[in-house]
Amino acid sequence: MAIDFFWRLPTHGDITTVRDPHSTRGDWSPLRDGNQAPGLLHGEPDGTSYVDHLAQIAKAAEISGFQGGLIPSFPMTDDPWVIAAHLARETKTFRFMLAFQPGFVNPVEAARLSATLQRVSGNRMLFNIITGGGGPAQLWWGDSFAHDDRYGRTTEFLDIFKGVWKGSAPLSYDGRFYKVENGLLPPSLAATDLPEIYFSGSSDAALASASKHADFYLSWLEPFDQVAEKFARVKERTAALGRRIKCAIRVDIIARPTEEEAWADVKAGFESLGPERRDAFRQSGGDSVGVSRQAGYRPADARRYEDLIIAPNLWAGFSLLRGGPAIGIVGSYEQAAQKLDELIALGADGFILAGTPHLEEAYRIGEEVLPLVRGRGQAERAGLRAVG
Amino acid sequence: MSVSFYWRLPGPDDVRNRAFDALAGGSPARLPAVHDIRNGRYGSFDHVAQVARAAELAAFDGIIAADDPGGDASLITLGALAREVRRVRLIATFSPGIGSAVYAAKKAVSFQRYTGNRFGWALQSAPDAARRRSLGDFVTDADLATRLEEFLVVARGVVESERFSYDGRFFGVLDGGFQGPLSGRPFPELTLSGDSDAALAQSARLADVHAFNLGTTDLAARIGALHAQARSHGRTVEVALRARIVSHPDGQRARLEAARAGIADAPDLITGSYDEVAARIEALHGLGVQRFELSAPRSLDEVYRTGEHVLPRVRRLIGKEAA
Numbered sequence A: 001m002a003i004d005f006f007w008r009l010p011t012h013g014d015i016t017t018v019r020d021p022h023s024t025r026g027d028w029s030p031l032r033d034g035n036q037a038p039g040l041l042h043g044e045p046d047g048t049s050y051v052d053h054l055a056q057i058a059k060a061a062e063i064s065g066f067q068g069g070l071i072p073s074f075p076m077t078d079d080p081w082v083i084a085a086h087l088a089r090e091t092k093t094f095r096f097m098l099a100f101q102p103g104f105v106n107p108v109e110a111a112r113l114s115a116t117l118q119r120v121s122g123n124r125m126l127f128n129i130i131t132g133g134g135g136p137a138q139l140w141w142g143d144s145f146a147h148d149d150r151y152g153r154t155t156e157f158l159d160i161f162k163g164v165w166k167g168s169a170p171l172s173y174d175g176r177f178y179k180v181e182n183g184l185l186p187p188s189l190a191a192t193d194l195p196e197i198y199f200s201g202s203s204d205a206a207l208a209s210a211s212k213h214a215d216f217y218l219s220w221l222e223p224f225d226q227v228a229e230k231f232a233r234v235k236e237r238t239a240a241l242g243r244r245i246k247c248a249i250r251v252d253i254i255a256r257p258t259e260e261e262a263w264a265d266v267k268a269g270f271e272s273l274g275p276e277r278r279d280a281f282r283q284s285g286g287d288s289v290g291v292s293r294q295a296g297y298r299p300a301d302a303r304r305y306e307d308l309i310i311a312p313n314l315w316a317g318f319s320l321l322r323g324g325p326a327i328g329i330v331g332s333y334e335q336a337a338q339k340l341d342e343l344i345a346l347g348a349d350g351f352i353l354a355g356t357p358h359l360e361e362a363y364r365i366g367e368e369v370l371p372l373v374r375g376r377g378q379a380e381r382a383g384l385r386a387v388g
Numbered sequence B: 001m002s003v004s005f006y007w008r009l010p011g012p013d014d015v016r017n018r019a020f021d022a023l024a025g026g027s028p029a030r031l032p033a034v035h036d037i038r039n040g041r042y043g044s045f046d047h048v049a050q051v052a053r054a055a056e057l058a059a060f061d062g063i064i065a066a067d068d069p070g071g072d073a074s075l076i077t078l079g080a081l082a083r084e085v086r087r088v089r090l091i092a093t094f095s096p097g098i099g100s101a102v103y104a105a106k107k108a109v110s111f112q113r114y115t116g117n118r119f120g121w122a123l124q125s126a127p128d129a130a131r132r133r134s135l136g137d138f139v140t141d142a143d144l145a146t147r148l149e150e151f152l153v154v155a156r157g158v159v160e161s162e163r164f165s166y167d168g169r170f171f172g173v174l175d176g177g178f179q180g181p182l183s184g185r186p187f188p189e190l191t192l193s194g195d196s197d198a199a200l201a202q203s204a205r206l207a208d209v210h211a212f213n214l215g216t217t218d219l220a221a222r223i224g225a226l227h228a229q230a231r232s233h234g235r236t237v238e239v240a241l242r243a244r245i246v247s248h249p250d251g252q253r254a255r256l257e258a259a260r261a262g263i264a265d266a267p268d269l270i271t272g273s274y275d276e277v278a279a280r281i282e283a284l285h286g287l288g289v290q291r292f293e294l295s296a297p298r299s300l301d302e303v304y305r306t307g308e309h310v311l312p313r314v315r316r317l318i319g320k321e322a323a
């Protein structure tokens, strides 16, 4: 079976080179040499905005073989629904994977928004259902529910979301977090496809919810033995409910014509940070199990970039170079493709890839790496085995 | 006193919208002699987009997407239109029952960033409690006003300050507030509506624009009451009027078309020849209406007719009156 490859839209600026994380595109950093801040031409408003840059990336991704892209949502980012709606008519095949915390829109309204997006885009939306990392960021959003309650709410949300969309009769539902009385989408909206559901979260509560509702279980990259263990656990829990689930990995890639060039870029990026290296990923006071699994590598304490090489072609310092998880793939085009094949052999059915900068790297990965991925069956026949 | 014109986009009550939805649904071809290659490629959004663009080309000031439970969600419709219309203002109608106020405010800020601050909100909840419950909103009639007000306090708080906390009955936030490039954006222009004393009192305190329906009894007095209350809060509120319009070079033909659409006797209808319709609009403007929110049973045709023939007449009449 073919593998689903997605790219990513960076929703709070786009670093222009891994060699210098301070140079960015987008108005999150001031306009200066090396930065491009859309909206300003010689310092004056020119009618463009950051969404014009996102449109460029989305087009690059769809042209170079990605199904679409993940649109992350954090306090400092633009909003994924607004981005997807703006780009729906400017793209042809790009599928919009909205990162969404179910607590933030009531499920019937969310179904109306989603179905409208399906109508406008020709069924090109899907979800990455996230449930939030707790702590101050959760309260910033106005959400004070505890970790496991949030997952209970996610489950109820998806019960209702699917029920009012594809139910044969109006739905009445009386949950702990949500209620509905005789809810049903109108026929013109209900006729669209239910969005596919990718689901993120590493805790037990996450797996309980994912096993009931997700089409794909999505994980950040972890050491391969842990990935294998995680996928096995998810599949087992889902099978216990008489359902099937696929698995996907969200991972950054630095791929270059040779491995030396790839590591040279990592080294330059690492050294450009100076002594004030900060792990952008370590959150204060959160409750996310997934985040603490990643933070275990303590990349901010490393003295040399080599200290963070945890396996051949796996580097655990990505969270120093940009916001996001720690572990990513570094190597030649062939090595990057081989890592993807190893993950496929471990059960990955899909990937959300990203690279810096997102526009040029969408082409590079699409042109140089994706063609080298052998995929299911072929990878196994070639005797590829995952190594920790 | 200036006057502006907004067009309300067609929804599921529009004949052409319904026809396009049927087409998208792959319903059997109704063109027996035509080699039809559309293959479900078009839906009602294609029609809505043409109407929006028409409003821009025909010199309207803005477009309004309604919140019709039988139709599309306004926030998505306007997001998709925002790239196709570059000048007109975009007003999204939705209910404060949609969910988190912070999240709604975040969407508004992205809209402002992407559209050059052209985005506005028209907030209203379904007046019927059973309808609200079918949308997953169990707020009581008695609590509607409080919920709306809290929604606005929180949304405005996080848009207008970088550190904001609030702990209300419906919404709460701790150390919220948008930062970096998400900060400093104007809060969306706020339209509220309704005819009751309570609705006017609420608009006087909170709204930038208050929309009445044409047909409101004693409109002039209601407008006066709104202004008086707003003044007592040291504020001004712009008066908008929602009306349906059917015009034609020949007034008889306009009335015939309105009758065919089944709205000949509707209290919110303005119909007649271009001169008649313009005179009616000018008279309403004389009562204090500053903004007209118009819609029509044949949206695309009427937005052009109104833009090309009626609005120039209205502007001339108002210019004379001012001179």
Ligand SMILES: Cc1cc2nc3c(=O)[nH]c(=O)nc-3n(C[C@H](O)[C@H](O)[C@H](O)COP(=O)(O)O)c2cc1C
Residues within 6 Å of the ligand: A071, A072, A073, A074, A099, A128, A130, A131, A132, A133, A134, A200, A201, A202, A203, A204, A205, A206, A218, A219, A220, A250, A287, A288, A289, A290, A291
């Ligand atoms: C692939 C992936 C993508 C994520 N994207 C987001 C995001 O865009 N916004 C966000 O607030 N959290 C995001 N998260 C974090 C989740 O909201 C959540 O904090 C995490 O999964 C906590 O769940 P856990 O305790 O079950 O691990 C993401 C997590 C994963 C695995």
